[in-house]
Amino acid sequence: GFKSYKSKVHIGQFDKYFNAITGLNGSGKSNIFDAICFVMGISSLSHMRASNLQELIFQNGKAEVKKANVSIIFTNTSNILDLGDEIIVTRTIYESKSKFLINGKNSTQKDIQNLFLSAGLNINNPHFLIMQGKVMKVVNMSGIDILGLLEEASGTSIYESKKDSSIKMINKKENKLIEVDRLLNEYVSPKLKQLN
Ligand code: ATP
Ligand code: MG
16 A cells, blocks of 8 residues: 555565665656655655655555555564564554554654664664665765765764764863873972972
8 A cells, every 4th residue: 555556565585785676667666665764764755755644655545545554574683672583663654644563562753763773774864865866966975975974874973973072071181181290290299309
């Protein structure tokens, strides 16, 4: 029931490192990405090329199918998250309302976003997806900009501000140490010498 997919379609197994989807124009390749964004709780409808939730349902819910349902299954055997060997996230739209499940348990959109954030995935990061038509822009980016993009996508950029404030703190402490040394040399040491 999601976009051009009228009945249940199972896609997978996915390769661990690299996957490509090929097919004729208009055959539903991008709709698969839209489905992944949808189930991962993306905030922006325009990223799924829709202006309202109803448009995500097969034929806008005007045909016999009235709801859209997407599930994504992750293996979690390495226990990155404390949720068992398999994590199944499901999102359904029915009567213009969204419902989310994590392993069958009712959840909010925020819960879903936090779940993926805790695994280092931020679907709402502007660089998480490079949309059709933006490829040339990325190809023409400078090395520094591409590095920034990778840092943001891999989730390391959030540590930059922490690093900055730590460096500031280290500098402050170093200045204090210099001041302590100066006081030692100018006042304490001469006094000690006198006493000796
Ligand atoms: P391209 O190679 O041009 O990028 P694509 O394989 O990525 O094509 P998609 O954009 O995934 O194609 O699919 C577009 C098709 O999905 C269009 O035919 C469009 O009519 C159909 N479509 C989009 N929304 C719905 C909907 N709610 N119900 C039924 N079909 C839909
Ligand atoms: Mg496409």
